[in-house]
Amino acid sequence: MNIDNPLVLGIETSCDETGVGIVRGTTLLSNTIASSMDEHARYGGVVPEVAARAHLEAMTPAITSALADAGVTLDEIDAIAVTSGPGLAGALMVGVGAAKALALAIEKPIYAVNHLVGHVGADVLRVPQSATAGSSEIDAGEIQYPTIALLVSGGHTSLLLVRDLVSDVELLGETIDDAAGEAFDKVARLLGLPYPGGPEIDRAAVGGNPKAIRFPRGLSLPKDHEAHRYDFSFSGLKTAVARWVEKKQDAAEQVPLADVAASFREAVVDVLISKALAACAEYGVPRLLLGGGVVANARVREVAAARAAEAGVALRIPPLSLCTDNGAMIAALGAQLIMAGHAPSGLGFGADSTLPVTDIQVG
Amino acid sequence: MLLAIDTSAGTSVAIVDPSTGSIVALRSTPDTMRHAEVIGTLLAEALSAAGVRPSSLDGVVVGMGPGPFTGLRVGIAAARTFALGAGLPLHPMVSADAVARQEKVAGRSDTIIVVTDARRKEVFWSLYDLSGAEPVRIDGPGLSKPDALPHSDARRVDAAEIPGAQLALAAAALLAAGLPLASDEALYLRSPDVTMPSGIKRVTQ
């Protein structure tokens, strides 16, 4: 195997995106994503069985397309990387089964990796210039450690301290109820907006006053500092929005949609960025990396940029196509493990829906 | 040689030589909870026991179910990517065909209904005529309550495991006879278990 610059194919199936990406060392060659999001829209959220069925159908076409986009063949691939967890168990199992058999068929090693650490791994990728157009990538230099990483999607909301990508990742906090992306979906629904909620709330918030309504910031009171300093909670916020809207409706008053959407979004963004920057300060780490689908939200990036600059924290945001769940980030982490001399995983690993971030590689 | 993979019940991996009808390697477990964990090791062991490299096989036979979905998908995903990776044709089969062939090999020539667990107090069934040289599926696969099984005149064969080697040999027989195999779609026989969101519930009392 080419240890210095390995050609790695990564497979990601932890939620509703079937991702297959190919990297050579730290260079992104292709990033195929098949999403089953549209199939979940009528249910108002990701349905695990629907997602798992879609993964099975999308898998081999995604592999074929990723190879074609990268202009490489399977016999050139040095190793397979795959998400072992965390995520939806039934969805993860499709990727694990597919990746093991593919590795055996091409007689190459397999690396089973952590999805959340994969989001951080996305940032090491050098992306051809055309692919970054329109992204908000702020720092084109190489990622430095330690860094704080805030990973926010419909499936997870986690704050990590990454001292070393392949050997030392610590979980500082995570959501104790809904993921931030879920909060967007649920609030969108109670405002009568379709799924997925993030872009809908963004649209509805245009022209709204983010300070019109002071919605609660979960786990941000002094009493929360001890046990939940870096944890998140969004279910109380959702209930507060519902209560506020019901009160207006009960009084037969018009619900000021733009103000509610903007104020809700501000509460989510405020608590996310405040906690992330508090971690930067407490750990003396002037670097913050964002990842996860919620980073697609323009307000998250805006507030992060402004407040990180204020705090003297260098902010990194990978291109959006690498922020949402994808196979390239899994390949990137696999390549990093190989380049650091780590041995491949055995064949006995499974899908672990609650895999801790300290388990960067499994098996 | 043909490789067979079935995860519609436990996990069964087999390599057979259709020209002699012999089973070259067989690795299986009745465990219905650990398909993702065991699939790689069973495949590697079967290949190693047979002493063949993936690309020198002639095809991959896969059981498309019916079977409990989460496990079933592991084998189908594995068979598809193995075939892609090794450059082999994929031969999808109804999993219960293997059980019917096993009965035939055991000398039976009657009509049987193969019954497997579908969880949630239901069973999957398939009806076979064993009177010819090879079993012929004449009805099913279907899903039913255990007490509402059709074809009560057929001999009932309850199967907890799908014999991968018989699945491969059944596929070889169909291929040799130019008969159609199953379609390349997982046999779920059930819609995804989802509840449509009810109306928005009030939080204020």
Ligand SMILES: [Zn+2]
């Ligand atoms: Zn993710």
